Amino acid sequence: MHSAPATPARAFLFDMEGTIVDNMGFHTDSWITFFARRGRAIEAEEFFRATAGRQGGEIIRSYLGEHLPDDEVARLNHEKESVYRELYAPHLEAVTGFDALIARAKEQGVKLAVGTAAPPANVAFTLDGLDLRRHFDAIVGAQDVARGKPHPDVFLKAAELCGVAPEHCIVFEDAPLGVEAARRAGMSCVVLTTTLPPEAFTGFDNVIAIVRDFGELKAELLFA
Numbered sequence: 001m002h003s004a005p006a007t008p009a010r011a012f013l014f015d016m017e018g019t020i021v022d023n024m025g026f027h028t029d030s031w032i033t034f035f036a037r038r039g040r041a042i043e044a045e046e047f048f049r050a051t052a053g054r055q056g057g058e059i060i061r062s063y064l065g066e067h068l069p070d071d072e073v074a075r076l077n078h079e080k081e082s083v084y085r086e087l088y089a090p091h092l093e094a095v096t097g098f099d100a101l102i103a104r105a106k107e108q109g110v111k112l113a114v115g116t117a118a119p120p121a122n123v124a125f126t127l128d129g130l131d132l133r134r135h136f137d138a139i140v141g142a143q144d145v146a147r148g149k150p151h152p153d154v155f156l157k158a159a160e161l162c163g164v165a166p167e168h169c170i171v172f173e174d175a176p177l178g179v180e181a182a183r184r185a186g187m188s189c190v191v192l193t194t195t196l197p198p199e200a201f202t203g204f205d206n207v208i209a210i211v212r213d214f215g216e217l218k219a220e221l222l223f224a
């Protein structure tokens, strides 16, 4: 832990939900509302651990039935994400230290990308709502890859679009499934404890730091 990656980072790949913004509680609340409308009760922390980082459609199929047709899943996912955006809109803000970190990264020539399970409407809601889209060299979301985290697809695609090899990427994540996706992609990972405590990440050999927000990160770790 807290040891620099073997090679200097050439790209930072940011998870979006729970990492760029501290919003996972609002996602969980919107899932609770969504399932309650269907007579299903879910336990917040267990649900988060099992699903955070997975695409909405994958979550809906695993709870409501793998057989559901694509158009029905899309309709249900739209309903859930509309509830989420309404809940979170009054709170939308970047995690402490994010703006300073990306400014420093750009000065150092580090490429910047987003790798998220979120659908395009939520990417627009967050990145355009905070005027962050212009900073990124690549944005990879749920519509761009077949499989969500813990599969590595979203981060491998982001790295490819940045033109940077996986071993030169650092992923920033808040969810164990996302850290696992980074591990499978061959990437180091910085964990933010926006959503879960540090203990949730023991056992991952690709974690190089665990911090509360971006302001706690040491420059030597990231800009070796």
Ligand SMILES: O=P(O)(O)OC[C@H]1O[C@@H](O)[C@H](O)[C@@H](O)[C@@H]1O
Pocket (backbone or CB within 6 Å): 015, 016, 017, 018, 027, 051, 052, 053, 054, 055, 056, 059, 081, 115, 116, 117, 118, 119, 122, 175
């Ligand atoms: O990959 P990210 O940015 O953490 O996004 C994860 C989330 O994306 C959301 O769109 C889903 O509704 C959440 O339940 C999911 O956990």
